[in-house]
Amino acid sequence: MVGRVPVSEATPGYELPLRLFAAFRAAIDEVHAELARRGHPDVRPMHGFVFQAIGTDGTTAVDLAARLGVTKQAAGKTIAALERQGYVERAADPGDARRKTVRLTARGVEVLALSARVFDQVQDRWAAVIGADRLAALHTDLAAVAPGELFRLDAPGWFGADR
Template structure:
């Protein structure tokens, strides 16, 4: 008989396996410094950029914590601070071409990882897993606040 505590641990272990495989492949493709928290932060910055406060809210962390993560991304060449064209008093954080490339590479890798799961489980079983998860997961979109949630 399966114990209730196993479900979240299995889901987390599956998530962890995908993320670990993603980062190993990202490193092979020229992005050895990208960490899981950085991926969530780059998603929070988004294609249109964001302020440090917005990044903090999206990640579920303080503006100061978000600022430290952005500092690391900036130091690694994945993000930059620019003047906000809508408000000269604010700085906007944008992804650099290197940051965008890491997200494009990650999307390709996730497709490959999913294909690997389909090979192991069978395409139909994987489709059932995904459909089942969509049934129980709130339809509010995909949160990127994992760093704050785990904090």
Template sequence: MARSESSREPDSAGFVLPLLLFGSFRAIIDELHAELARQGHRDLRPAHGFAMQAIGRSGTTASELGRRLGVSKQAAGKTVDRLEALGYVERIDDPADARRKRIRLTDRGVDVLRRSATIFERLRAQWAATLGEDRLRDLEADLRELQPHAHFPLDAGSWFGA
């Protein structure tokens, strides 16, 4: 006998899925930042990680960074100002256009991304220990199938007015 809509369990209601996904995302990102703080990177925030990922190994301009993050050039510039003050990025002359500046990761920025990758591997192993490796691989495969983009958008902050 099928359940009616009104008798659906609260934990299977449609609005619960995004909350569970977001809560899990927050848990892993919060643990990452707690570990980075223990390793001496106390001033980093999740938005900084998104920005450094968007800058990438080859660098970018403030305009392009804004597009990648889904924020204005000015908002991207403020994030770059903060990351520059913390020593994670630097502005350099653009060899293709002397009027422009490029933003690139410093050795400290590359180091924190390497540390993050190592921490994420440890956190994934913890999830695998909790869920089982097969279940975690199935979850990852299912989430990839549901991912509507060929790439992972980095502009989550723009959803919340950041």
């Protein structure tokens, strides 16, 4: 065998994906543990991303579904659940009677801000562990390796939404 040694001879290729997933999980779990501690125990892992996708401007069920990569029915269920818990509210669209604008309530905005803050804390802590330069490299390398839509969250399950 001649030529450069492939990386795979050093580390089995399945390991990195597992590490990626483990790190993802660790971040998410940490954020939601903190959310629970701060009075939002019902917020499920994916809700943070849903809030992010709704944003402070509001959106519609169809649009939300597209952003999350799920069917509009699934998005509708999630919205209904979040509405029940008081995190979002639906209002008729004045310009289009078919649409209902989904908007975060004050409580929803609070969770959005809080979760953003905790995500930042996690990131800062990671930066402290591996160094800010390495963290930045993580960003750029991952973006290079897996470009494309960031918000594809059609990953139900351990993410458990609704309720």
